Amino acid sequence: MVNELESLYQEACTALAEVKDSQALEAWEAHYIGRKGVVTLALRSVGNLPKEERAAFGKRANEIRDALEQTYTEHAELIRSHELARQMEEGAIDVTLPGVRTPSGSIHPATRTLREIGEIWREMGFQIFRTREVEDDETNFEMLNIPQHHPARDMWDTFHTLTPGVILRTHTSPGQIHAMRRYAPKPIRVILPGMCFRYEQISARKEIQFNQVEGLAIGTNIRLSDLKGTITAFAQRMFGADRRVRFRGSYFPFTEPSMEVDVECILCDGRGCSVCSGSGWLEIAGCGMVHPTVLRNGGYDPSLHSGFAFGMGPERITMLKYGITDIRYFWSNDTRFLAQF
Ligand code: PHE
Numbered sequence: 001m002v003n004e005l006e007s008l009y010q011e012a013c014t015a016l017a018e019v020k021d022s023q024a025l026e027a028w029e030a031h032y033i034g035r036k037g038v039v040t041l042a043l044r045s046v047g048n049l050p051k052e053e054r055a056a057f058g059k060r061a062n063e064i065r066d067a068l069e070q071t072y073t074e075h076a077e078l079i080r081s082h083e084l085a086r087q088m089e090e091g092a093i094d095v096t097l098p099g100v101r102t103p104s105g106s107i108h109p110a111t112r113t114l115r116e117i118g119e120i121w122r123e124m125g126f127q128i129f130r131t132r133e134v135e136d137d138e139t140n141f142e143m144l145n146i147p148q149h150h151p152a153r154d155m156w157d158t159f160h161t162l163t164p165g166v167i168l169r170t171h172t173s174p175g176q177i178h179a180m181r182r183y184a185p186k187p188i189r190v191i192l193p194g195m196c197f198r199y200e201q202i203s204a205r206k207e208i209q210f211n212q213v214e215g216l217a218i219g220t221n222i223r224l225s226d227l228k229g230t231i232t233a234f235a236q237r238m239f240g241a242d243r244r245v246r247f248r249g250s251y252f253p254f255t256e257p258s259m260e261v262d263v264e265c266i267l268c269d270g271r272g273c274s275v276c277s278g279s280g281w282l283e284i285a286g287c288g289m290v291h292p293t294v295l296r297n298g299g300y301d302p303s304l305h306s307g308f309a310f311g312m313g314p315e316r317i318t319m320l321k322y323g324i325t326d327i328r329y330f331w332s333n334d335t336r337f338l339a340q341f
Helices: 002-018 022-032 038-048 051-089 109-123 151-155 174-183 224-239 292-298 314-322 327-331
Strands: 134-136 166-168 188-197 209-219 245-252 255-264 281-290 306-312
Touching (some): 002 038, 022 038, 109 188, 109 209, 109 314, 209 281, 209 314, 209 327, 224 245, 224 255, 224 281, 224 306, 245 281, 255 306, 281 292, 281 314, 314 327
Antiparallel strands (some): 134 166, 188 209, 209 306, 255 281
16 A cells, blocks of 8 residues: 555656646646545555555655645646746736735724724823613613603603513613722723723614723812813814814713813814804713712712713714714725724
């Protein structure tokens, strides 16, 4: 058997030396080392041999296959360069033609903004805390001071699962509870980025899935001025050092007081344009001081601890930044859109 193998090896080598073009090379490959090639089949026949011969045969067969593959690769390289040289001589290849562009992927615009936001908060000392996308009603709502049947639930149209009480998170705020329960009573400085889901009628402005970046800082003596200073520092790193920032009073059940954050429109510098609807301001986040009830639910004593929280939407920020007018582009996987970033 081993002898047969050796002569097969010799034959293959002689045949390969005769091969002069890629067509013949292809035929050689198929005949000898392809999936149904004679060498391949010989290798497989090891199972038919008596036990004591198998080891020696197998070892030699593997060597032969490796050797043949190696010579084949070298020979193929040689033939390719000869053929290329010939084609160039014949003028079949116009070396002055522009090259063919290989399509390459790009980072999704939402991911890009998400990373940019994460990087700024990292510089400011915030760590990333990841929490689940599938939540329970209790953490998504109740622990955040939004009881069953409370009218504030209308702010978050919810996807329910078949399991009662198990929902897709409508915002990243339940992550506040997870982070607090993990760290209480120690101080916290985290951001919680991730996908959120809402049962919305999809339109140019509303999607059923979107990212949020939640932020949470808990400690002693954390005050509203800390929140305002921190958010302003973030906004100026994100949108430019001279960018003006303003806070408007608002309402969220889990913060008190609550505010919304606007930056001077980044497209018209506050003069008023279609993106800022003529107002000169763009809303970028909701925020506030963590409600005492929420602190307590997280395991902190509101008489000793205080903190602030904020939530922002990377897709929305991306839309503002690039003047994208329709949020549906984000998840429609249209490469004409994605390739622009
Ligand atoms: N969770 C709020 C929302 O989805 C945003 C928010 C987060 C507001 C944290 C205040 C504090 O609209």
